Structure formats: structure tokens, C-alpha cells
Amino acid sequence: MTISIWRYSHLALAVSSFLLLTLASVTGIVLSFQPISEKIQPYRSDRFNEINLAQSLPLLRKQYPGISELTVDANQFVQIKGSDADGKNLLALVDPETGRILGTPQPKSGFFEWVTALHRSLFLHETGRFFIGITAFLLLMIAVSGTILIIQRQRGLKRFFTRIVRNNFAQYYHVVLGRLSLIPIIIIALTGTYLSLARFGLISTPEFSNEIDFNEIKSEPVKSPDQFDVFRRVSLSEVQSVEFPFSEDPEDYYTLKLSDREITVNQITGEILGEVKYPAAVLLTNLSLDLHTGRTNAAWAVVLAVASANILFFIYSGFTITLKRRANRVKNKYTADESEFIILVGSENGSTFRFASAIHEQLVSSGKAAYVTEMDNYTAFPKATHMIVMTATYGLGNAPTNASRFETLLERNPQPQPVRFSVVGFGSHSYPDFCKYAFEVDNLFAKQQWAVPMLEIHTVNDKSPDEFSHWAANWSQHADVPLIVSAGLVTPRLHRPHALTVISKTTVSNAEEAFLIRMRPEKQLDFTSGDLLAIYPADDHRERLYSVGKVGNDVQLSVKLHVNGLGSEYLYGLQLGETIDARIDSNAHFHFPENAGTVVMISNGTGIAPFLGMIDQQPVYTDCHLYCGFRNEASFALYKNALDRNLADKKLSSLHVAFSREGEKQYVRDLLARDEAFLMDVLSREGVIMLCGSLSMQNNVVALLEEICQKHLEKSVSYFQSRSQVLMDCY
Ligand SMILES: Cc1cc2nc3c(=O)[nH]c(=O)nc-3n(C[C@H](O)[C@H](O)[C@H](O)COP(=O)(O)O)c2cc1C
Incomplete structure (x- = not known):
């Protein structure tokens, strides 16, 4: 399975669900505050987890003889229902240990009810629930395909959590946050899908009932309820509800609905009359509700809120990455069949297209029929005289997505005439296999009878415009085609937001010696040693980059003075007190x-x-x-x-x-x-x-x-x- 299938699936799933996913995430963030806001109310007994039914039920029945039901909600608030001594309806939140009334149950917040309805069904009843269910499933698929993409990117499951190389903000944080919030997001998606399936009856819940043989009901030995074994064994934290016997008749009994089973208990002897375990489907539904809503745990509710916020960030960053990739694609003026100059591009994230496009534009504007395409579109090019391959390397020195079939296509489609070729590898020294795929491609070309090598393979580290310009100048000479591909042409950003004033500079006695220059930023600047200073010595597109040392709060450069060196002569010529406009780029991999x-x-x-x-x-x-x-x-x-x-x-x-x-x-x-x-x-x-x-x-x-x-x-x-x-x- 290639990376592309997963990438396209990831993108297609995201595109098809992003509107509903945005809505579900925003409402999900709001709803995660519901358990938090409920739990801060003072209705939970501090000793809740230590109390068993033998301590609580007899006491409550004594204090409230008309009690008919006790329920424990997700916040562990204990509520009793029945009638009081005056025969009036009783509904109260109580301390299960003392029976003290702590408050009256409040109706659910109208606001949260409204957001819940939107989150669950878009106010469209069953139709809305269906769409939300599908969205939860799509989120699950997005999380699965995203996980596979991270594994491929990190070159193995074992390296899942190793360092990510920072390319740009959106891509870096898409992966970093993706790894961190993967588990909560999978849980949200899985439980959401399960709840929808259960709602639509696609998960069958077998009927269950607690059969009681009334002939077997005994009325002795008489035991006091606080002596009932079953009451002593069951702690309040396991209880969902207790139905009290309607009268003192032995045929009326206690019904205990616990988290995993239902038990009926003889009110005279304390004997268990019947016990039935809930079917797995019921347990899973309850677990899904707990996990999906965070209703039982405020800390988990916070995790859900953060994960939902991350989903919103993934939608933003995912689309930013895609738009960037697409923006880099090139449009052709000539067809493949009529072009003499064929530029083949191997690219994963699109930046190599920017370089290809710079060459393409220059060739076309000097009247040459040139054609740019992805490496996987390789075929026979009947008029080709020159072929340029520009390719990135990914994974374990592998081909990028759009070059996965290139080797087979190259073997299958020999060119009918000799073609001069040159390979440019785009890669990064941050990775172990620098430009490995480009070297492979160069070797593959060398084996083709029709292929005539024109230049040694050339590599470009970290999209360096300078390194690329060197190749372009060399190629231009050998091909005898005028090309002016300056570094600026392939440098996307020329802005110089930072003003720096020269505060000291050493002198040299000869050319080719180094000097130190220190500059003070006019405004507070967030940078560190190892970052790069970009200057524009001729105030045009030509950019020069210098590795920065931060000394105090100043930028210090160590520069070798080259004769006719654009950057070094410019910096050496600066006077103390002179201010230049420049830009500091973060270079996180070298901090x-x-x-x-x-x-x-x-x-x-x-x-x-x-x-x-x-x-x-x-x-x-x-x-x-x-x-x-x-x-x-x-x-x-x-x-x-x-x-x-x-x-x-x-x-x-x-x-x-x-x-x-x-x-x-x-x-x-x-x-x-x-x-x-x-x-x-x-x-x-x-x-x-x-x-x-x-x-x-x-x-x-x-x-x-x-x-x-x-x-x-x-x-x-x-x-x-x-x-x-x-x-x-x-x-
Ligand atoms: C996940 C990932 C893996 C990479 N692996 C390598 C590698 O093994 N060798 C290498 O030289 N460069 C590697 N690179 C750097 C890219 O090849 C380089 O940044 C290239 O210029 C990207 O071009 P593109 O934007 O057209 O895909 C990798 C980059 C990323 C994001």
C-alpha cells in the first residue's frame, strides 16, 4: 500500500466530513463543560466510595419511610424519591451516610440541552442522528488513515514518537498534535459510532428480565437489613438505582440495578431472589456514554475538550497543507509530445514544483517548448532532447508519492532518440539517507541506452535557493540555454521585518579572512543561536543566509570576506550605527x-x-x-x-x-x-x-x-x- 492511497483517503474523508466535524467538535467542546459544571456542585458525599448498601439503605428507609427509589447519577449524587411523612412527594439529594438533605435536583440547563440536541441530531431527529453517526465513523477512518500516515512518515511503528522534523507550522503541528491526541480522538469516534449503531438498532440488545419464583419466597429467618450479606457486599459506587419494596409483604422485594447486573433481594431474609448480568451490548453502551461524554470524570471531560479543539486545528492545518501543495503545481503551455525540454518532478509536499516551475518559466519565456510533469507520468516523449529530473526523497530514502511507479515506467518506455539528462536531488541533511532516491534515479538513467549524462547529479539541501541556482547556472552553460534562475526566483518570502543596527565589527587584514559582526535588534526579537539571518545585500531577490549566534540579545555573525562576495562584502561595508532590514528564520532542527x-x-x-x-x-x-x-x-x-x-x-x-x-x-x-x-x-x-x-x-x-x-x-x-x-x- 503506498503512502498516496492513505493520503488521498485521509484527505477525501476529511473533505467529506469537515462541515459536520467542525460542528460536532465545537458543540463537543461546549458539552465537555457540562460534567465539569455539574461536578462542582456540593452534592457528593466525601466518603461516597467507602459506603455500602448495608450502611445506607436501612438508614434512609428509616428516615424516609415513604422512600420508593434511590438513584445514583454520573456525578455520584444520591437522589431519593417517594413521599414524606405528610404524604407529599419527596424528591431530594441526600447524604447517603447520614440521610441529611443536601438539596433539590435541578432541571438540566436549557443551554446544554440545546447544544446536546444540536450535537446529537442537528435538530433533525433521526435524520440528523444518522448524519452525525456517519461523521463519527468518518472521524474514526480519518484517525486510522492518519495513524498509518504517521507510521509511514516516521518509518515504523517503533519510531512513532520520535522527533518530527519541522518543515512548516501547519505540517509540524498537524503531526505532533495528531500523535498526542490520537487515542482520545479514536475513543471519541469509536464510542460515537457505537452509540449511533445502538440507537439505530444495528447492535442488538437481547431482552433480559429477572425472573422470580414467588413460591420460593421465604419469610424467615428474619434479618435486619443492615445484616444482609448482599447489602454489605455492594458498595454505593456500583449502584445505578435501588427500588425499595412497595410494602412490608415478603412478596415485595428490593431491586438493585448495579453497573453490571440486576439483583432482587428478599426484604425479610436478605436472600438473593434473582440475579441477571446485563448483556454485553448494554455494558458497552454505558461505557461508550461515559467515555463519549466525560460524564463520570471531570479530568476526562477536559481531555475530550482538548481533543475536540485539536480536531478543529487538524481541519485548519490539513487544508492549509493541501492548499499549499496544490498551489505549487505547474501549468503547461506546450504538450508532452511537442516539448523538447521535459522536467520530471518527484515531490511529496509540493515544494520541488516551485523549483521546477522556475526553470520551466525561464525556458518557455526564452522560446523553448518545455513541459513539466510528475515522475509517475513518465512516458515516451517523441521530441525530447533534454530531460531534467528534480526529486525529493522520503521515508527510508524512498521515492516520493508521485514517483512510486517511475522505475517501472522508465524501463517500459525507452525514448526513441538520445536525450541528455540531469538529476537534481532535493533532500535534507536532517535525514539519514540524504537524497538517496535522487541517486537511485541517476543510476537508473545511467543504465538507459538512450540517456546521455549531461551533469553530475546535484543535491539541494533544505530547499536551498543558492544550491539550486548553482545547478541552474551549470546546466544553462552545458545546455547552452540562457537561464537566469537566481536564488530569489525560488525564494518565496522576501520580506524583511526585522531592523538590526550594527554595534560592533572586527576588521580583516586580508580577503578570505573572517570577521565578527554584531547587530542589535531594534525591537524585542524571539530568536536563538542556530537560527538563520536572511539579508538582501543588493536590495533585490538575492538572499544570503547566515547562521546566527545569540550573544546577550544581539545577533552575532561570523563571516568570511570573499572577494566580490555579495553578502560578505555588504556586511563588511556596513558602518557602526547603520541599520539594515533583514529577517530571522527559525531553524529548529539546529537549536x-x-x-x-x-x-x-x-x-x-x-x-x-x-x-x-x-x-x-x-x-x-x-x-x-x-x-x-x-x-x-x-x-x-x-x-x-x-x-x-x-x-x-x-x-x-x-x-x-x-x-x-x-x-x-x-x-x-x-x-x-x-x-x-x-x-x-x-x-x-x-x-x-x-x-x-x-x-x-x-x-x-x-x-x-x-x-x-x-x-x-x-x-x-x-x-x-x-x-x-x-x-x-x-x-
Ligand atoms: C517525512 C519526511 C521524510 C523525509 N525523508 C528524507 C530522506 O530520507 N532523505 C532526504 O534527503 N530528505 C528527506 N526529507 C526532506 C525532503 O526530501 C525535502 O524537504 C524536500 O525538499 C521536500 O520536497 P517536496 O516538498 O517537493 O516534497 C524528508 C522530509 C519529510 C517531511
Whole structure:
């Protein structure tokens, strides 16, 4: 079963039920306050759970000789009915232990009655009940398909509750809250469905009656009711109601309706005259009512209210996700048969279409016949000369939904003429199998006789516009087709809501050296080290992103000055006191782990920037170790004072610096290899290793970690990545 079937089912079920589901959830939230409001009334005896019938019934009958019935409601309020000494009707809430009258039963609140009718039947009687029943069933199916989607997304049931990678607000919280409220929602849906089935007689309830053989009724030995064994055994909390004998005649008896059975008791001898257990259907109906309404437990009523509110959030976030996906789809001007340039897209959440669309638009506007389609629409393209595959990777390095049949289609439909191809993989280093599916696709193409490789496979991490632009520039040169796909074209947001003023900046003596720049937000800003600062140096679509260190409340960047570097030259040229408009994007997967005992930070070059902030920022000192690589002492000098201070303050437990062009000429990997026992100890104690810097450093370090994790812990690095114990933010 592919993810798509479940996704489409999940969506179709949600679309078909969202109106009634919204109504049922809103009314459900309101109704969950009913048990809460009832339970706060002072009619429940404090010792309710300790009282048995032998303590209560004789006393009540003595005090109220005309008593005919006692009932215990869902709030455990005890109500008696009958007539008083003056022959007037008696209806009161009493303390079952003393017989003291606590109050008179109040009629149900008109407001709650009205909302209940709306919730149960939409004021449409049986027709309304039918629709509400169907809605409850659809909710059950939505919960089941949602569970399967989460299992697929998390790559297995065992990893159901492991970390979720945050893509965007709606998607992240749809899954996070979905996992948390799954059980209450399934209970709401299941009990709602059951109650509807019972209501429409689709669950049969066998007739039952407590047969009494009147010939067998004895009138001795005479016992006082407080000596009746059965009364002593039955506690008040098991009772739904008690019917008292009508007269003192032995043929009149007590009828005890308990939670699971009905018992009749001889009023003279205390002997059990008959006992009948309720059929399972009755018990299930009662249980369903308790669970669906929260009538017996105020805490459960609160859980139901929160779960119902979550259903409303799922409706909102689910539609937001779907609309976003659809908005990213591309419209074609040319047909597949007439197009020379074919762009095949493998996408789960739609963002890859944005990149494909940028290329498509450029090709079409420069007069080329180009066609974009999903990978699963692959077929023979008679006029194709170029094929571009842009694909994301999902699950265990798997194909996205719309590429599940691609391999078969590729084998089945060879192109009639040579076609130059290029594969672009979209993925994220937060996942263990970075762009794995794109690599598979590249290999598949390489095996096709008609396919002529044009470029090496290119990967794009976390939808990086810059990385994509590099590929586009390269492809454009090789294909000899002018393309101007700047980062801005595929960057959806260009807004710069945050004003930052430069408060300090170091100087460099040569190009290719790094400098530190510190900027103060004009207004209170919610950000943390590891977040990304987006700047627009040329005040156009071109965006540059920098990893941020939060020092005090300031944004601190560590930037290498490149000759003609758009971002670095711009930042270096800023004067003290100058203000720029920028934007800070949350980068939650690279925030300092709050609960780790030990954190090992690994960086090279300016990758140290977020770590400087994280070390400085810790509220409670974590055991932090920094391994960093630089060219020489001079390039490290920029950070030395701050780090020495952190060592003295004990915010940093140890510092290890590798110089690649000086002394022992080491790389950071060499220092880590030296301390492999320590690193393995950190991982096995649930500590965290964080990497920031160049991708080549990342590759070297990950290869080393893979080797030593296998050797010492018999696990792969991906095991620790998936548990958020290895975090990376490299570029
Ligand atoms: C549930 C989930 C699983 C993912 N698994 C991987 C993976 O195994 N390897 C990888 O490189 N990227 C993985 N990614 C990242 C996506 O491939 C990447 O964000 C891509 O740009 C999304 O493109 P799309 O929006 O077109 O689907 C995953 C993303 C999500 C949400």
C-alpha cells in the first residue's frame, strides 16, 4: 500500500466530513463543560466510595419511610424519591451516610440541552442522528488513515514518537498534535459510532428480565437489613438505582440495578431472589456514554475538550497543507509530445514544483517548448532532447508519492532518440539517507541506452535557493540555454521585518579572512543561536543566509570576506550605527538541545558562529565541548578571547583546536579520531553531537563517526541522527 492511497483517503474523508466535524467538535467542546459544571456542585458525599448498601439503605428507609427509589447519577449524587411523612412527594439529594438533605435536583440547563440536541441530531431527529453517526465513523477512518500516515512518515511503528522534523507550522503541528491526541480522538469516534449503531438498532440488545419464583419466597429467618450479606457486599459506587419494596409483604422485594447486573433481594431474609448480568451490548453502551461524554470524570471531560479543539486545528492545518501543495503545481503551455525540454518532478509536499516551475518559466519565456510533469507520468516523449529530473526523497530514502511507479515506467518506455539528462536531488541533511532516491534515479538513467549524462547529479539541501541556482547556472552553460534562475526566483518570502543596527565589527587584514559582526535588534526579537539571518545585500531577490549566534540579545555573525562576495562584502561595508532590514528564520532542527547531559560541538571556519552563541546562552550549564578547525592561529585569534572566557566561566568544559596549515597540520577529524572513546561515551549516554561548517568537513566527520559508531556501539550514525543525537547544519 503506498503512502498516496492513505493520503488521498485521509484527505477525501476529511473533505467529506469537515462541515459536520467542525460542528460536532465545537458543540463537543461546549458539552465537555457540562460534567465539569455539574461536578462542582456540593452534592457528593466525601466518603461516597467507602459506603455500602448495608450502611445506607436501612438508614434512609428509616428516615424516609415513604422512600420508593434511590438513584445514583454520573456525578455520584444520591437522589431519593417517594413521599414524606405528610404524604407529599419527596424528591431530594441526600447524604447517603447520614440521610441529611443536601438539596433539590435541578432541571438540566436549557443551554446544554440545546447544544446536546444540536450535537446529537442537528435538530433533525433521526435524520440528523444518522448524519452525525456517519461523521463519527468518518472521524474514526480519518484517525486510522492518519495513524498509518504517521507510521509511514516516521518509518515504523517503533519510531512513532520520535522527533518530527519541522518543515512548516501547519505540517509540524498537524503531526505532533495528531500523535498526542490520537487515542482520545479514536475513543471519541469509536464510542460515537457505537452509540449511533445502538440507537439505530444495528447492535442488538437481547431482552433480559429477572425472573422470580414467588413460591420460593421465604419469610424467615428474619434479618435486619443492615445484616444482609448482599447489602454489605455492594458498595454505593456500583449502584445505578435501588427500588425499595412497595410494602412490608415478603412478596415485595428490593431491586438493585448495579453497573453490571440486576439483583432482587428478599426484604425479610436478605436472600438473593434473582440475579441477571446485563448483556454485553448494554455494558458497552454505558461505557461508550461515559467515555463519549466525560460524564463520570471531570479530568476526562477536559481531555475530550482538548481533543475536540485539536480536531478543529487538524481541519485548519490539513487544508492549509493541501492548499499549499496544490498551489505549487505547474501549468503547461506546450504538450508532452511537442516539448523538447521535459522536467520530471518527484515531490511529496509540493515544494520541488516551485523549483521546477522556475526553470520551466525561464525556458518557455526564452522560446523553448518545455513541459513539466510528475515522475509517475513518465512516458515516451517523441521530441525530447533534454530531460531534467528534480526529486525529493522520503521515508527510508524512498521515492516520493508521485514517483512510486517511475522505475517501472522508465524501463517500459525507452525514448526513441538520445536525450541528455540531469538529476537534481532535493533532500535534507536532517535525514539519514540524504537524497538517496535522487541517486537511485541517476543510476537508473545511467543504465538507459538512450540517456546521455549531461551533469553530475546535484543535491539541494533544505530547499536551498543558492544550491539550486548553482545547478541552474551549470546546466544553462552545458545546455547552452540562457537561464537566469537566481536564488530569489525560488525564494518565496522576501520580506524583511526585522531592523538590526550594527554595534560592533572586527576588521580583516586580508580577503578570505573572517570577521565578527554584531547587530542589535531594534525591537524585542524571539530568536536563538542556530537560527538563520536572511539579508538582501543588493536590495533585490538575492538572499544570503547566515547562521546566527545569540550573544546577550544581539545577533552575532561570523563571516568570511570573499572577494566580490555579495553578502560578505555588504556586511563588511556596513558602518557602526547603520541599520539594515533583514529577517530571522527559525531553524529548529539546529537549536541547542535542552535536555542533553553533554553536548559536543564540531565546526570548521565560520561554522563556529552558532556555537559561540549557544555556549554563551546556556541558562543551566551543560557539559559542553568544542572541537573546531581553522587554518592557523591567526584565524582562530578572532574567537580566542570569548572562548577563554567561556572556559574560565565553566560554560565550556573543553576546547580542542586543529590548525590545518600550521604546527601538526591537523583537521578537526583528527582530533575527533583521537577522542573516539569520549565521543562514543557521549552518544551512549544520550549526549548530542552538533556539526556546523563546510559540507566537506561534514562528510569527513560523518564518515569517521560511522566507522567508530559501528566499531564501538554496533549502530549507524543514522540511528543517532534519527534520535536527534547528531545534529548538522552545514553548507
Ligand atoms: C517525512 C519526511 C521524510 C523525509 N525523508 C528524507 C530522506 O530520507 N532523505 C532526504 O534527503 N530528505 C528527506 N526529507 C526532506 C525532503 O526530501 C525535502 O524537504 C524536500 O525538499 C521536500 O520536497 P517536496 O516538498 O517537493 O516534497 C524528508 C522530509 C519529510 C517531511
